Amino acid sequence: AQMAVHYILGIEQNLILSSNYTGMLKFKLEVFYKDYKNLISSFYSHFDKLDYSRKNDAIGYAKGFDLYFYINIPNFYSWLSYSYLVAREKNILHGSSEYPRLTGQVHTIAWITNFALGKGWNIDTKFYYGSCYPYAPKYLEYEKKSNQYIWETEQTKKEYLPSYQRIDLRISKEFKLNSHRLKTF
Numbered sequence: 001a002q003m004a005v006h007y008i009l010g011i012e013q014n015l016i017l018s019s020n021y022t023g024m025l026k027f028k029l030e031v032f033y034k035d036y037k038n039l040i041s042s043f044y045s046h047f048d049k050l051d052y053s054r055k056n057d058a059i060g061y062a063k064g065f066d067l068y069f070y071i072n073i074p075n076f077y078s079w080l081s082y083s084y085l086v087a088r089e090k091n092i093l094h095g096s097s098e099y100p101r102l103t104g105q106v107h108t109i110a111w112i113t114n115f116a117l118g119k120g121w122n123i124d125t126k127f128y129y130g131s132c133y134p135y136a137p138k139y140l141e142y143e144k145k146s147n148q149y150i151w152e153t154e155q156t157k158k159e160y161l162p163s164y165q166r167i168d169l170r171i172s173k174e175f176k177l178n179s180h181r182l183k184t185f
Helices: none
Strands: 003-016 024-044 050-073 077-093 107-118 120-132 138-143 148-153 164-178 182-183
Touching: 024 077
Parallel strands: none
Antiparallel strands: 003 024, 024 050, 050 077, 077 107, 107 120, 120 164, 138 148, 164 182
């Protein structure tokens, strides 16, 4: 079995924004360190297939923090989160140096909002930013035995993909039909 020991320190603050409890503001910060033992290491084989060693042959850690901000007032809802993560592992059987874990996305930002415009109209936005997913670079190698070139992939993750951004916008209207509510997009 793989083992993870988590150390988490957090602070959370909830604020009621009005006397009738119609608005709330929330702030949360968590700092963490995760110590991984007896990991089953993973690597990329031919054709980008992710394989596992089937042995408890690695150790590792993850450290970072999560920051979360939330507001909910009449006709408006939003939350924003930011995460910073460094996740590394090391194969102890092969004596390798530390390399990034596949789950080690360094920066993540997420933001969601909802505006209720009245008469059943809503505008929703979602934004996502992620950076630094590790990957294993490929290289072309000539194989003498088969007399052909094949793509090889380094087993440990040594490079990072470019950042990824996405923004979605949705406008919706809620209609009443036969005293039932039906939401269309």
